[in-house]
Amino acid sequence: MRSIVRSLSAIAGVAIIAVACSSAGGAAPATTAPTAAPTAAPPAAATPVPTPVEITAPPATAKPMTDGQGPEIVSGLITAATLTRSYARTNIDVAGEVTETIRDGEVAFTFDMNDARVNGKATWAFSVDLYTTVGPEWGPMHMETGDGAWDGQCTGGVWHDGDGLAQSCWLLGSGDYAGWTYYLTFTGPMNGDENGNGVVQGIVYPGAPPAP
Amino acid sequence: MPELDPFDARLQAAVRAFADRVDTRVDAAAMAERTIGTRQTGIRAALGRSVPVPVSLLLLLALLLAMLIASLGGAPWDRRFAVVPVATASPASSDTPLRAAWPPPATDGKGPEIVSGTETIVILAQPTGQTTASQPSLHGGAAAVVTDINDPRVTGSGTWRFDQEAHGAIAAESGRYHLENGDGAWDGTCRGGTWDAGAASVRGCWLTGTGAYDGYTFVFNMTRTALGSGAVEGVIYPGPPAGP
Numbered sequence: 001m002r003s004i005v006r007s008l009s010a011i012a013g014v015a016i017i018a019v020a021c022s023s024a025g026g027a028a029p030a031t032t033a034p035t036a037a038p039t040a041a042p043p044a045a046a047t048p049v050p051t052p053v054e055i056t057a058p059p060a061t062a063k064p065m066t067d068g069q070g071p072e073i074v075s076g077l078i079t080a081a082t083l084t085r086s087y088a089r090t091n092i093d094v095a096g097e098v099t100e101t102i103r104d105g106e107v108a109f110t111f112d113m114n115d116a117r118v119n120g121k122a123t124w125a126f127s128v129d130l131y132t133t134v135g136p137e138w139g140p141m142h143m144e145t146g147d148g149a150w151d152g153q154c155t156g157g158v159w160h161d162g163d164g165l166a167q168s169c170w171l172l173g174s175g176d177y178a179g180w181t182y183y184l185t186f187t188g189p190m191n192g193d194e195n196g197n198g199v200v201q202g203i204v205y206p207g208a209p210p211a212p
Numbered sequence: 213m214p215e216l217d218p219f220d221a222r223l224q225a226a227v228r229a230f231a232d233r234v235d236t237r238v239d240a241a242a243m244a245e246r247t248i249g250t251r252q253t254g255i256r257a258a259l260g261r262s263v264p265v266p267v268s269l270l271l272l273l274a275l276l277l278a279m280l281i282a283s284l285g286g287a288p289w290d291r292r293f294a295v296v297p298v299a300t301a302s303p304a305s306s307d308t309p310l311r312a313a314w315p316p317p318a319t320d321g322k323g324p325e326i327v328s329g330t331e332t333i334v335i336l337a338q339p340t341g342q343t344t345a346s347q348p349s350l351h352g353g354a355a356a357v358v359t360d361i362n363d364p365r366v367t368g369s370g371t372w373r374f375d376q377e378a379h380g381a382i383a384a385e386s387g388r389y390h391l392e393n394g395d396g397a398w399d400g401t402c403r404g405g406t407w408d409a410g411a412a413s414v415r416g417c418w419l420t421g422t423g424a425y426d427g428y429t430f431v432f433n434m435t436r437t438a439l440g441s442g443a444v445e446g447v448i449y450p451g452p453p454a455g456p
């Protein structure tokens with residue numbers, strides 16, 4: 001019994017010392033924090049530090065790559081989209097008809113695909129006829145990858161200023177892809193995956209697009 | 213009592229004999245040890261006192277207790293143990309409301325709308341023909357379709373008549389699509405790709421309306437990755453098909 005009392009006394013003593021040290025350290029300016037803190041410190045360090053949140057990395061895509069040869073089923077994501085050329089927006093505002101037109105915009109896409117032949121960056125010059133917030137969208141897409149390029153037209157529907165997309169593209173290959181066709185459909189972030197990426201599905205094959 | 217004298221004499225002699233055999237020497241070291249006790253050393257001793265658990269464990273418990281008290285007591289904790297970056301505005305976070313708005317709710321069936329639903333097909337006739345590399349075309353495919361979409365104008369049944377150009381296990385396909393219900397019909401063309409013997413396919417379609425849907429266009433993508441229903445996503449708007 002006496003030993004237990006001694007032990008508790010020892011714990012209490014050390015605890016008091018530790019609390020004192022902790023309080024002193026906490027009252028010190030943030031600059032005294034150990035340098036082992038994350039290097040990705042926010043620039044707005046002067047503001048109260050927000051409650052740390054758990055940032056979950058996007059789940060690793062179970063994406064077995066094709067061998068990049070022959071006809072293939074391709075799939076992947078649009079992981080980034082950037083407006084690279086501003087568009088002309090004209091308000092027509094005729095009830096029951098086209099309310100706005102959007103012309104000559106250009107967006108750069110980053111594709112993360114399961115086939116090296118269609119994995120990379122692309123530009124899409126787009127036009128839209130808006131009927132309130134929805135309408136048809138179309139325009140040429142150009143994609144370059146390591147060994148060639150793909151060019152062709154995309155057409156489909158758009159809503160909410162491009163947050164939602166249902167596009168379908170027929171691209172013809174050049175360079176190492178001459179004589180090949182790349183057909184793809186893609187979505188916008190609204191109807192994309194759980195991380196807000198556009199979802200891409202398609203095929204690559206040696207031949208021409210089918211007649212409309 | 214003269215009879216007791218011999219007894220007293222023998223007792224006295226015995227006492228003297230015992231006294232003569234007693235060792236009266238003193239071991240000073242042993243005496244000191246008994247007086248101050250045995251000094252404890254090793255992991256179960258602290259400041260010379262015996263404790264019931266290893267001292268290192270006590271110190272660890274003390275440190276944890278200190279941290280607990282500090283966190284409860286409001287002492288500023290500089291989160292030096294936080295290893296995740298502090299949250300900043302990111303495209304992903306701003307996209308969360310977008311995803312929350314998908315799929316769209318049922319429409320009122322009027323005007324331009326975002327549409328989403330399913331398409332189920334039943335193959336009525338497989339396309340036939342040559343499948344050599346020089347002539348990969350297959351013709352005459354037909355399927356019955358049934359759509360279940362959030363807008364009654366494009367919910368109905370119809371047919372999908374298609375041709376294919378086979379390239380190994382995949383094929384490009386194109387054809388005519390007809391959809392109807394009690395108030396009108398939609399007709400147009402679709403093009404896309406198919407694989408897994410037709411179980412999976414993706415295609416884009418442009419249909420124009422007749423009857424109550426005259427003057428409207430229904431443009432959509434259909435994505436079916438396995439046998440069964442495919443997802444339909446697109447728009448309806450009061451205007452002609454547009455594009456290059």
